[in-house]
Amino acid sequence: MNQPRAGTHYPRSFGEFQAWFRTEADCLDYLEWLRWPAGFVCPDCGHEGKWQLGDGRFMCPQCGSRTSVTAGTIFDRTRTPLTVWFSVCWLFATSKDGISALSLKRTLEVGSYQTVWAMLHRLRSVLVRPGRDRLAGVVEVDETYIGGVESGLSGGRAPGKKVMVGIAVEVREPRGFGRCRMSPVTDGAAASLHPFVRNHVEAGAKVITDGWQGYHGLEKLGYVHERRSQRAARTAGEDSGELLPAVHRVASLAKRWLLGTHQGAVLRQDVIRNVCFPTVAMMFNGLATTSTRPAYRVRSLGCPAMTTHRPATGVGVLQRSALG
Ligand SMILES: [Zn+2]
Numbered sequence: 001m002n003q004p005r006a007g008t009h010y011p012r013s014f015g016e017f018q019a020w021f022r023t024e025a026d027c028l029d030y031l032e033w034l035r036w037p038a039g040f041v042c043p044d045c046g047h048e049g050k051w052q053l054g055d056g057r058f059m060c061p062q063c064g065s066r067t068s069v070t071a072g073t074i075f076d077r078t079r080t081p082l083t084v085w086f087s088v089c090w091l092f093a094t095s096k097d098g099i100s101a102l103s104l105k106r107t108l109e110v111g112s113y114q115t116v117w118a119m120l121h122r123l124r125s126v127l128v129r130p131g132r133d134r135l136a137g138v139v140e141v142d143e144t145y146i147g148g149v150e151s152g153l154s155g156g157r158a159p160g161k162k163v164m165v166g167i168a169v170e171v172r173e174p175r176g177f178g179r180c181r182m183s184p185v186t187d188g189a190a191a192s193l194h195p196f197v198r199n200h201v202e203a204g205a206k207v208i209t210d211g212w213q214g215y216h217g218l219e220k221l222g223y224v225h226e227r228r229s230q231r232a233a234r235t236a237g238e239d240s241g242e243l244l245p246a247v248h249r250v251a252s253l254a255k256r257w258l259l260g261t262h263q264g265a266v267l268r269q270d271v272i273r274n275v276c277f278p279t280v281a282m283m284f285n286g287l288a289t290t291s292t293r294p295a296y297r298v299r300s301l302g303c304p305a306m307t308t309h310r311p312a313t314g315v316g317v318l319q320r321s322a323l324g
Contacts, residue, residue, distance in 0.1 A: 017090055027082035028056070031069045034256065043067055046175045074122050084110060088119050135179055136202040138171045141209050142247040143188055143196075146255060164188065165254075166196035169246035171208070177246045182254065188214045194221060210243055 021027050032040075040050040040058055047062035057068045070076050075085055087108055092099055101117040110116050145162040166185045170178025181200040185192040193214040201207060203222035209215040211229040218225040228243040242248075 014090070017086075021083055021086045024082050027086050028069050031073070031075070031082075034253070035069060037252075043176070080110075080115060080119065084108060085119065088116075088123070092120070092123050134200055134202040135168055135170050135181060136205050137178070138173075138206045138208065139168050139201050140171055140244045140246040141166065141168045141193075141197055141201070141207055141215070142244050142251075143167065143185060143193065143214075144247075144251045146251070165251075166193065166200075167247045167250050167254075168197070168200045169250050171246050177249065180246075180250050182250070188212065190214045190217060194218070197221070197223070208244065 021030065039048060041048050042050070042060035042063060042065060044065040044067075045060060045063040047060050049061060050058040051061055053059050053066065057066050059066050068076075070078075070082075075082060078085065088104065091104060091107065099120070101113055101120050104110075104120065105113050105116045108116070143164055143166050146165050163184045164187060165182055167180065167182050169180040172178050183196065183200070185196050190213070194217070197207060197215075197218060198221060201223070204224075206224040206226060207215075207218055208226045208228060209218075211227050211231070215225070215227070230243060233243055
């Protein structure tokens with residue numbers, strides 16, 4: 001899925017949001033689909049396919065490791081129902097001027113101020129990671145457009161509202177992705193892309209890009225630069241879309257998540273910059289680094305310890321009905 005569609009991949013309105021995420025099973029199903037769009041892949045060994053355990057977790061038939069849909073995400077080990085969490089995320093992401101625990105408690109009619117405050121704290125804690133490290137090792141870098149309105153949604157595209165975004169993702173051996181970084185860039189020129197790489201990738205890292213000229217000269221900045229040519233791939237009969245699988249995975253997740261939480265609305269650039277990218281980057285970091293990079297698990301960001309979430313509806317009810 002390259003192009004997310006309203007009503008299929010994300011709700012179009014608050015009404016649709018409510019209809020989709022009525023139960024815990026609905027939310028779990030959505031998270032599973034968001035995390036493994038092509039089906040479950042073991043985060044430890046990369047094996048495809050799973051057994052479902054009685055407590056709702058998945059077990060890898062190959063290496064026996066156990067994981068849950070929420071492991072490593074901000075929903076990990078929470079006692080609060082996912083339906084409530086999803087509502088908080090929705091309100092958090094769609095409110096223009098921020099949201100207070102008190103107003104959120106009134107809106108949601110959730111039990112305690114303390115609970116709501118803790119949820120907001122957890123959301124905010126994944127948005128801001130001051131002084132975070134730059135990426136290292138092998139890093140894919142690419143740029144893409146995000147934002148704007150889908151054609152047909154409200155009478156045409158709004159390309160002026162789209163933001164060009166640089167994306168950098170660590171690639172793990174033998175497979176899997178590590179941390180990621182996203183931030184808006186002015187354009188595709190070297191004057192924009194080089195600073196993006198310098199800000200987000202440690203010198204000495206191996207940087208993989210496509211053949212775009214904006215990436216020429218990265219060697220002079222101290223990187224080992226590997227360029228993958230679309231044309232060469234096409235000539236060799238390979239899928240040129242798979243030249244940079246890690247950044248394309250993040251870009252597609254970002255588009256889905258942004259559109260999902262913002263109802264396909266046109267976003268102000270500052271909202272995209274300050275809220276959306278950190279959210280997606282953190283979510284992706286959580287998803288991608290489960291069980292391999294504990295330091296980047298959301299759980300480690302000072303969240304209060306909570307007991308493991310259990311799906312209220314039990315096992316075997318995960319269906320993709322709401323998602324088409
Ligand atoms: Zn496994």
